[in-house]
Amino acid sequence: MSRPPPSTRDQLAQAATFFQSGMSLALPVDYAGVSMALTWPLLASGTKDFDLVCVPTGGLQADILIGAGRVRSIETSAMTLGEAGGAPCFNRAVREGSIVIRDATCPAIHAGLQAAQRGAPFTAMRGLLGTDVLAQRNDWRVIDNPFSDAPDPVVLIPAIRPDLALFHCPLGDRQGNVWIGRRRELATMAYAARRSLVTVERLVDDLFATEETAAGTLPALYVDQVIEVPQGARPYGLWGVYGGDLPALKRYAAEARTPEGFAAWLEEAQAEAAGIRGGAP
Amino acid sequence: MSRPPPSTRDQLAQAATFFQSGMSLALPVDYAGVSMALTWPLLASGTKDFDLVCVPTGGLQADILIGAGRVRSIETSAMTLGEAGGAPCFNRAVREGSIVIRDATCPAIHAGLQAAQRGAPFTAMRGLLGTDVLAQRNDWRVIDNPFSDAPDPVVLIPAIRPDLALFHCPLGDRQGNVWIGRRRELATMAYAARRSLVTVERLVDDLFATEETAAGTLPALYVDQVIEVPQGARPYGLWGVYGGDLPALKRYAAEARTPEGFAAWLEEAQAEAAGIRGGAP
């Protein structure tokens, strides 16, 4: 990773004003724009007791936050490091009962965020009946479809309104617009969240300059701050831009298997992020 | 308008296989890609008893179909020719009671289509309580929000699943993908509808060639046929491509004020569309 210019480092430090203990944080799926770069200022801020909402599944970033003891609860459809295996800190925390887990299913998380996007208190979805996912969610409801003459149970999912959405995407512009391309779940996250903090690979002049780029743009209206951080998703990849660093993920998976190993990994990663050594965490 | 090449004409004629009496038809708002070009083969097919769904408001195309006696019912948030005034055939049909009108409000139509998009039987929305819009819709329901401790009435909107969506957009490609850009209601219409028939300004090779164009593309999966019809929205404009022809709309508004005037206008327009004379209807 090229060392970020001072302005980026300053901006990342400033981003700390967004972080508060007890916040709910929306984080994207591993291939769709995780802002790994924001992990370090988030940890550095000392804030904790986060309620994570993984959109719709979680990976390295969520696992680090759990390992660092910052997470109170997590709503997710899965936690995994993909080809690198299970999420070690998550698995440990679940076994130890040190976090509250709200198991969901992908479309339920999307549905909850979309309800928030529309300003609706809840929405309906098919499926889920007879699952232990539903049985364990006392914050979901089942009603009889009022449009059906025959009995027809339907699950209602309440709106999910995160306090802050964190993500990374390919482009931002001087007006604060960001280009998400086909990853429209990033827009849904931003619509649903009270605030959004976004890192981008690079800044361009104006994403509304053509209808082609406007079509994949999330307007500045939903973006509270944009920070240019090249390679900001590493060691994850960025969809359509660069691939992931599987060896780095495997190394994490191996080291974080114990609390001590995780602590050592984290110390090194934070040091690297702070620019004390070269290279990316 | 440049005379369409024979292949376009043949394709428009073939499009007739999509049309059946008693279908529900989803039509876009006037500035967002009305396929005026499909109006003529639709009329020529002799099909009727359409249930129109205007997304979310209707204009010239819906008014012509009503004037031609093809419409059984219309669900819409408004019917207007914009700066050219009210929709004359619609207004006449409402006064005469010859069509069923389902007055809605824009976000309710979007909500119904989005419920169909998600495969959900219904969805919730705020607003509407105490309106005559709600009072007149016996196909909508009000329930008490099951997530609230205090009484909290909420309106439920059933999924809207049109049989056929008709629209026009800037680009199509050889694989049947179409580029809708920012007009994402066109995607929602296509997702929600059983079939979609789309005209485009021009055909390009591959809309998935770059992530920039992919971002604004509706995949072929949702598009049953694409027909290249340059200027296919005329006399309407096409958002971001060309402006509308206000004098033509005003001429329609004036002539269609009487059934006889409408009949004369229609005959002329159909003759022009059939290529008997030059120029656009």
Next chain:
Amino acid sequence: MTEASKREIMIATIAELLRGVRHVAVGAASPIPAAGAMLRRALAEEEATPPVRLSILGSVAHNFFTNGSVELFDCAGQGRIDAFFLSGGQIDGQGNVNLVGVGDYPNGKVRWPGSFGSSYLYFVVPRVILFREEHSPRIFVEKVDFISAPGASPEGVYRPGGPSALLTGLGLFDFESSRPGFTLRSVHPGHSLEEIRAATGFSFAHEPQPPLTQAPTPETLALLRGRVLDELAETYPGFAAELAAEITTTGGD
């Protein structure tokens, strides 16, 4: 500088009503509200208060929505739109708005386009400004024939939004949702309480001698005739030309 025209007074009044908003949405066919919103945006810059975002619906150039026509409603539902304008074929003393028609629904004697998004936006946008230049008893009725959007809602109904004011060619009213009803706040120059009473089909509260609607300060008027007129000309060339002509010929009406 010539005196403010009646339209300029309305535009400046709208800019005043929009004080403090962060995001205002305006319909494509609403040049006076758009001008008021542009003036508020310019004033916010002058006053170094938080910037004002303006979305003109249906405009390609002044529209930063990228999620189709649903985005306005979603955005309002998220609480991201502070102010919006609504007109009506009928508006009654309870703040109810009718955009559907006159007579028995559905086959009444007059049919208007329809409710558009009013049945939702009136509920969720905190500051809805009712605007109708024509002021007559045909429009301002005791009771609307069809409620597209109700002025007030009973307790228990989710209602973060609603009408805040009514601006016409004759005067400016406040809306009080607790009554619910209108109070005449001011009368535009050249008009009178009696004239407004005669032109209004509903009763409204008022002081015995309501003040005149405040004319813009010379600074505000200069901003309106300079920067705002230029901005306006991009989207509403016809209206901007009319406004410019008024200024140079009569300095008012």
Next chain:
Amino acid sequence: MTEASKREIMIATIAELLRGVRHVAVGAASPIPAAGAMLRRALAEEEATPPVRLSILGSVAHNFFTNGSVELFDCAGQGRIDAFFLSGGQIDGQGNVNLVGVGDYPNGKVRWPGSFGSSYLYFVVPRVILFREEHSPRIFVEKVDFISAPGASPEGVYRPGGPSALLTGLGLFDFESSRPGFTLRSVHPGHSLEEIRAATGFSFAHEPQPPLTQAPTPETLALLRGRVLDELAETYPGFAAELAAEITTTGGD
């Protein structure tokens, strides 16, 4: 041509199970199902039957979704996905799938990633193929510890979809939702009913002498080793290389 390997038989079996589908979705980490779907697509072309669309989730090159990760679920909800593959940490005799963990929820002794979209897709995709290469009593249990997705639903539950078959490294089962339960349809070459019985924690119906799983015809095998292997190499280079090595060295396992 060398004989079909066990993996090739599984791939060909999947292609057979997918006969008639128009659109099949496959997870990014599922090379055998992806290969089966690619073979079905190639066969459909050869047989001049309607084209087969294949969506590989998470792939940039083989993914024609443009509405983010929600589109798969929306698409399935619309009835536009005919077949999908599901695996499980545990699968029981009623077709219930557990992707969450072993022991008492939530703090059991083994935690797997989670249910992903299974709690929805299992309900709405008409032909869900359960696929797990490893076949052991640890996986195929009498009763799952956690139901991520139920094999069958009571009457009145909206359920256009569900499991249609279970394919493992030992054999192929049909699922009957009316019972609900599995019937062994065939045993893969080199394995036996007794072996499958011993490796399966639930009881299942079967003929006294279940047939062997059909090996692909030479034409199908040629297609798999030619065009399909090339296509596979683009998305799953490691797996394609393994498969190619099997073919050239042993012609089977």
